[in-house]
Amino acid sequence: EKMASKIHVVLRPVKSIVVRFCPFESNVESTRNFLGCINHKKIQATNKNCEVTADVRHDGSEPLVDVMFVDGDRLIMKGANLTTTEMLTALGTRCNAKEIKEEQKSKKKSP
């Protein structure tokens, strides 16, 4: 739990996040924790334009996290067998990579 809130994710390159799960299933704990952590003040403060939607269904489908990035990339994480930390680190590494790319681009444009 504490690990999950310590992983700081910079959400600037992210456009929207959709978290879909069925609460009556038993494999949704990590996805729900992920949703809770993403809604933390610090992470939300990095990008106020990022929309986080929670889709609550009752059709026995597996938990899903759908991340749309600003440059058109899409990250789909099926949380049935993933832990919260894994999901957060995966998202974090991709966000950092995109940040670095953007910084390099902006440096090239304005030398």
Next chain:
Amino acid sequence: LSSPLPSGLSLPVPLSAGWLPALQLVRRGSKAVTRHWKAMHFQRQKLMAVTEYVAPRPAIPPRCLPPKKEAEVVEEDNGYVRLLQRQVEEAFRDNRMIAVCQYNSMPGEDMVLLRHYLRKHNIEVKFFLNEIVRPVLSQSKYRNLLPLFVARNILLVSRETKAKEMLRVLKAVPQVNLLGACIDDTILSRQGVENFAKLPSLEVAQGQAVGALSLLPSQTSSLLQRSSAHLTALLDQHIRRLQEGKEESPAQPSPAQSPQGAH
């Protein structure tokens, strides 16, 4: 007791039996009890070494024995836990509508506003820890609500079932997501709650049911009388035609009457 002598100075040997020196010189003037650490006399060192504490060791090290199973480590003698569980049971008993929502951290003022709006519709917001709620639920009849109580949750309890207003308030708050509800001892999913909100109110539904049910009996009397009414109508028409026939042709009463009479 003679003062212990530091090394470096030997006892002055008595010159003759019975003669002891008047003075016993002590080097550097340090006494028995000093502020600095002073080495013990060798004899005392030996005594201390011999009388050191030896811890008793069990014959068989505890690792080799079969593990002691600590059954029921955490018993609920904790009165606070019991009180909270009683509160949970009360909440489930007294309220007709209980909704479980996922709670992602919200700023404090939004929380206060949310509580205010829900209070207006007589809905209370309650926080309970999952570890307290789970044993209560598993023993009651709400076993199917168990998988809902994972991660941070919030309970909205109310004595009335105002699902529409609750949904409207919750839609305005994106950080609280409705997971499921138990309304009048019926467990509903989010979809179920939305459908329930769309239903007409109880009085309207009752009126509709009564109207539908009373539609058929109102027709029974007319149904039963229909055959005899039909017959009377036919006979009436027949009589009318006869009378018209009489008025039109009073000149031919008998031949018009006889074939009609035969019918």
